[in-house]
Amino acid sequence: MDLTVITNNFKFMAGGLVLTFQLSLITMAGGLLLGIILALARLSSKHWLYYPATFYIHFFRGLPLILVIFWLYFLTPVITGKSLNEFHAAVISFVVFEAAYFAEIIRAGIQSIPHGQSMAAYSSGLTSFQCARHVILPQALRNMTPALVTQAVVIFQDTSLGYVIGLREFLRRVNLVDAREARSVELYLFAGLIYLAFCSTGSLCSQRLENHRQRNWI
């Protein structure tokens, strides 16, 4: 055990952690937005909305994230003629991929709202958009907060896959330090501990929220 390898390269690795956080936050915001649209489309009675959204969700849930990242990385030069930088490629593929998972969480949340709520909204003269915006979504979002926090933890872990296209996030930087210093045991234990600290905090939050929700419901 030689912990100086961590203290000597701490600044370099912390920079990666900042990038990891940025990536997760952008992914969460984008994924949530796209996920809400997809979930509403999937619950719609219009076929031209329902089928594309369902196809999208099944398609991306059936693929490993790593392949989505690669695919986008190879596809953009073909479409635009020049390649994306790693950060943008990672952000786009994460948003596109996580949106499918968010959509399913949101759909479950919306379906947990009793049908009477939307019937009441319609009968008081709201349009279907107003009903979703003012009645269903606010309740549903509160219901699904624990699941969303869990998904945020998953996204935080998934950003480590930026590794494969050379994005210098936390894990990539740990790997680079390891390539130079050859101290795998210390470095990967350190990386594991850092991820563990953040993710277990997130999981704990999710559990608390779930307990809180169950106590205050019904």
Add this chain to the structure above:
Amino acid sequence: MGFLNYTFDWSVLWRHPYGGMFVKGIFTTIHLSLLAWIIAVILGIMIAVFRVLPPRSIRLAGSAYVQLFRNIPFLVQLFFWYFAVPLLLPKPAQEWLYDHVPDYSYWAGVTALGTYTASRLAEQFRSGLLAIPLGQYRAAYSTGLTTFQTYRYVIVPYAFRIIIPPFTTEFLSCFKNSSLTMTISVMEITHTAYYIDSFTWHGLETTTAASMMYLCISGFIVLVMSFVEKKLRIPGMIVRSQ
């Protein structure tokens, strides 16, 4: 628009030096995920039982395992098994490993995937165990079964049938996670796509083909599992859908 000028060359998938590589890749992916799955099921059942057994220390050990493996990204675990674990072994064992296990990356992948999936499976299994009415436990104890026998003959088989749907989901995510072993150069589907691309510069074709393979295989698994689920359904048992 470079899109119009791009010539798709699908023949890279079966052309001379690369022909058959994808077939091998599919087999590697399948037996890698199946081996990992076997480890995960055995370990997952053990941990789930640990997590509901009365002694507090055993329960704590079970939850520590789950917390540890769930909250560290799979890629970090994979690198740990591949890069760090050999260094932790004593010298002779290390040398034996380098001399006699040429495909150590494969075994590191199996171990990492198995232990990781076990932690996720344990949670599913635990919720299955908790879904079993308390009367079942009492009935088993009152007929004179020991704790071990109760779990072995009554509770675990019962819980097993309840959790088949999340089981399928978990197997699919195990199957998809096996693609991450490409980072330690296991020649499965994803790495084959990446490998052929690095020689031919036709990444789009290879990646599309790889995606189709994942979709087809997972579609097949879903079909088989929904058949199994119908076969094994407990008569009269109403399970809350997830």
